[in-house]
Amino acid sequence: MQREKEGDLNHSSDPSENIKRFLAAMDDLVIPRFKVSDLEKGSMKTVIDCLVTLRARFIPNVVGDSISPTSLIAKSGSPHGDAFSPGYFSPLPGEERQKVVTDSKFQRALRTTVISEQPAALRHPVGHKFHEVFQLKQGRYADLPEAKISEMMKPNCLDNAPTQSLLSVVNGILDESIERKNGEISNRVACLLRKVVQEIERRISTQAEHLRTQNNLFKVREEKYQSRIRVLEALASGTNDESQIVMDQLQHVKSERVKIEEREKSEEEDVIKLTKEKDHNNLEISTLKQELEITKKACELRCTNMETETKSTQKDFEKKLNELEHLLENSRNTVKELESNSETKSQRWNQKENIYQSVMEFQFGALQELRFSSTSIKQEILKAQNIYSEEFDRLGVKLKVLADAAENYSVVLAENRKMFNEIQDLKGNIRVYCRIRPFFPGQKEKRTTIEYIGENGELVVANRSKPGKEGHRLFKFNKIFGPDATQAEVFSDVQPLIRSVLDGYNVCIFAYGQTGSGKTYTMTGPNSATKENWGVNYRALNDLFDISQRRRSSIIYEMGVQMVEIYNEQVRDLLSNDGSQKKLGILSHSQPNGLAVPDASMQPVKSTSDVMDLMDMGLRNRAVGATALNERSSRSHSVLTIHVVGRDVKTGAPLLGNLHLVDLAGSERVDRSEVVGDRLREAQHINKSLSALGDVIFALAQKNLHVPYRNSKLTQVLQSSLGISLLVIFF
Numbered sequence: 108m109q110r111e112k113e114g115d116l117n118h119s120s121d122p123s124e125n126i127k128r129f130l131a132a133m134d135d136l137v138i139p140r141f142k143v144s145d146l147e148k149g150s151m152k153t154v155i156d157c158l159v160t161l162r163a164r165f166i167p168n169v170v171g172d173s174i175s176p177t178s179l180i181a182k183s184g185s186p187h188g189d190a191f192s193p194g195y196f197s198p199l200p201g202e203e204r205q206k207v208v209t210d211s212k213f214q215r216a217l218r219t220t221v222i223s224e225q226p227a228a229l230r231h232p233v234g235h236k237f238h239e240v241f242q243l244k245q246g247r248y249a250d251l252p253e254a255k256i257s258e259m260m261k262p263n264c265l266d267n268a269p270t271q272s273l274l275s276v277v278n279g280i281l282d283e284s285i286e287r288k289n290g291e292i293s294n295r296v297a298c299l300l301r302k303v304v305q306e307i308e309r310r311i312s313t314q315a316e317h318l319r320t321q322n323n324l325f326k327v328r329e330e331k332y333q334s335r336i337r338v339l340e341a342l343a344s345g346t347n348d349e350s351q352i353v354m355d356q357l358q359h360v361k362s363e364r365v366k367i368e369e370r371e372k373s374e375e376e377d378v379i380k381l382t383k384e385k386d387h388n389n390l391e392i393s394t395l396k397q398e399l400e401i402t403k404k405a406c407e408l409r410c411t412n413m414e415t416e417t418k419s420t421q422k423d424f425e426k427k428l429n430e431l432e433h434l435l436e437n438s439r440n441t442v443k444e445l446e447s448n449s450e451t452k453s454q455r456w457n458q459k460e461n462i463y464q465s466v467m468e469f470q471f472g473a474l475q476e477l478r479f480s481s482t483s484i485k486q487e488i489l490k491a492q493n494i495y496s497e498e499f500d501r502l503g504v505k506l507k508v509l510a511d512a513a514e515n516y517s518v519v520l521a522e523n524r525k526m527f528n529e530i531q532d533l534k535g536n537i538r539v540y541c542r543i544r545p546f547f548p549g550q551k552e553k554r555t556t557i558e559y560i561g562e563n564g565e566l567v568v569a570n571r572s573k574p575g576k577e578g579h580r581l582f583k584f585n586k587i588f589g590p591d592a593t594q595a596e597v598f599s600d601v602q603p604l605i606r607s608v609l610d611g612y613n614v615c616i617f618a619y620g621q622t623g624s625g626k627t628y629t630m631t632g633p634n635s636a637t638k639e640n641w642g643v644n645y646r647a648l649n650d651l652f653d654i655s656q657r658r659r660s661s662i663i664y665e666m667g668v669q670m671v672e673i674y675n676e677q678v679r680d681l682l683s684n685d686g687s688q689k690k691l692g693i694l695s696h697s698q699p700n701g702l703a704v705p706d707a708s709m710q711p712v713k714s715t716s717d718v719m720d721l722m723d724m725g726l727r728n729r730a731v732g733a734t735a736l737n738e739r740s741s742r743s744h745s746v747l748t749i750h751v752v753g754r755d756v757k758t759g760a761p762l763l764g765n766l767h768l769v770d771l772a773g774s775e776r777v778d779r780s781e782v783v784g785d786r787l788r789e790a791q792h793i794n795k796s797l798s799a800l801g802d803v804i805f806a807l808a809q810k811n812l813h814v815p816y817r818n819s820k821l822t823q824v825l826q827s828s829l830g831i832s833l834l835v836i837f838f
């Protein structure tokens with residue numbers, strides 16, 4: 108085919124040969140083909156199918172009917188168009204295609220006449236005759252023999268004659284008649300002329316018909332093309348929108364590309380950085396590898412050690428395993444024993460279970476009884492509840508009475524307090540008790556000077572150096588405690604006065620006597636005293652806190668302690684923490700709170716133990732010196748003052764009371780103590796202050812207007828309390 112298209116010069120001039128070559132080409136292309144006999148029979152269906160398939164193979168995009176026969180003719184370009192005539196390529200079916208085939212033959216006839224009339228005329232016998240007619244141009248048509256004209260007049264004789272030849276015949280006849288001047292034409296020529304003209308007319312009408320058909324076809328195709336154009340236009344407009352979207356996308360892609368480029372740049376930088384890091388890491392890895400190598404070697408060494416250890420351990424394990432197996436054997440034996448024991452135990456448990464079962468049954472019976480009794484108890488409880496509610500009502504009434512009584516209690520208490528203190532007053536503001544110290548071990552009791560101890564405080568002391576009445580002296584005291592009197596008995600007479608302190612009175616308790624006469628013993632107690640040996644101080648303080656605790660619902664008390672010593676007419680603080688021995692000043696006028704030495708430390712106390720701790724501290728600080736009479740003789744007055752501040756809970760009225768516990772210095776005569784120098788001076792100060800105290804007490808007892816407080820530091824310190832105090836003096 109290609110060769111045919113390219114106008115291969117080797118093609119044969121024989122059409123049947125050409126058809127064979129065509130069919131061979133079809134076989135090469137594996138296209139279903141027609142047979143030569145089909146062409147001979149005129150059956151065109153297989154031929155057309157073959158050609159359609161061929162066309163579809165080589166021109167796949169062209170629809171069958173879109174190719175006009177003319178275009179196919181032009182394409183074929185073959186001068187031997189019998190096998191490849193335009194009609195064979197036409198897709199028109201049936202009659203129409205047949206027409207086209209016919210028309211094509213006509214056209215071919217016309218064309219061959221116009222373009223190359225000679226070869227067509229040569230191929231057809233009638234054409235040959237027409238050639239001969241044409242050759243008659245030099246002769247005359249009128250002179251044609253009748254037989255020849257008759258042959259030309261035969262039907263179908265002119266069918267294959269070229270139209271140009273026919274027209275030449277007509278022209279020739281007409282020219283010939285014009286040349287004859289008279290215009291006559293023979294009948295034979297006229298018949299020939301008519302025949303030729305009729306053939307020409309027939310051909311023209313056929314051509315016109317064909318043109319009409321073609322025109323219709325073209326119209327139909329035009330409409331088709333128009334609709335296709337519209338579709339394509341629609342598609343083109345759609346394509347515009349799409350192209351716009353594509354442009355946007357392209358823009359977006361460009362921006363994305365820029366971003367990607369930037370990212371690539373940063374990634375490149377990262378890559379550089381990473382490469383550096385990689386180098387660094389590689390370096391580290393190489394060092395690590397070296398370390399690893401070293402470690403590996405060490406590990407190998409360790410492994411070898413461990414292997415040796417493992418072997419030894421394995422041996423140990425094997426030994427232990429043997430031991431364990433032995434133990435296991437023992438254990439098995441034990442288990443067997445235990446199993447037999449457990450068997451006996453289980454039998455015992457079964458027995459016990461039976462016992463428990465019977466006990467349970469008994470308990471169940473008891474439970475039933477308990478249930479009965481609980482219901483009866485419930486009833487009793489209900490009864491009791493009723494009784495209780497009645498009782499509560501009655502109690503409420505009684506409680507009201509009690510509340511009323513409590514209202515009056517504080518009034519009664521105040522009255523009671525007043526009466527109590529009046530009784531104390533009646534007993535005397537100043538009480539002087541005498542306590543006789545027992546003989547020390549080794550002293551002869553026959554050498555006693557005490558002749559008589561009366562019931563009412565009379566004491567007769569014998570002075571054996573003086574004869575007669577002068578040898579006996581009578582002393583009168585509020586009470587005399589004999590050598591056998593206990594600490595508790597001594598305190599019992601003082602005890603009521605402690606209560607008065609909490610009622611707002613000032614109480615002074617002195618211990619007066621010679622060195623070694625038992626002042627400290629009476630006031631404090633012996634060294635490391637037990638509760639039984641406690642002196643007046645401890646017992647008084649204990650009572651003070653006890654009573655204050657009992658009264659806390661009506662009066663709240665706060666207590667503070669001061670402890671000073673008067674040594675050589677100088678006042679020192681015994682409770683100072685810094686241990687300073689600074690001299691303290693004394694206020695000349697009595698203060699409402701009873702504080703005569705304001706600069707002395709005031710330590711708040713909440714319990715007896717607090718005070719005891721402070722007293723221990725004070726006693727340690729107290730100046731103690733040795734004399735011929737007593738190794739532990741104190742030559743200073745110690746004054747322990749408990750300041751009590753009370754506040755009535757209801758009224759808020761304040762209460763101020765002071766308790767002075769005074770352990771006076773030894774009152775022995777100077778000549779007897781056989782002291783000189785500093786000791787003599789100490790003794791003189793002591794005697795002077797004791798004498799001043801005696802004067803003050805005498806003036807108070809006599810109720811003198813003038814009381815000489817200013818004669819000693821001792822009386823000055825106690826001035827605020829001595830005037831309105833209850834005084835107790837122990838001799």
Ligand SMILES: Nc1ncnc2c1ncn2[C@@H]1O[C@H](COP(=O)(O)OP(=O)(O)OP(=O)(O)O)[C@@H](O)[C@H]1O
Nearest residue numbers: 544621622623624625626627628737739740741773
């Ligand atoms: N009633 C008593 N019963 C038993 N022992 C006593 C009694 N009174 C005092 N003593 C003892 O007598 C000794 C002297 O007593 P204490 O120290 O109390 O005398 P003092 O008058 O305080 O002497 P100073 O003036 O030196 O302080 C102490 O050993 C004491 O235990």
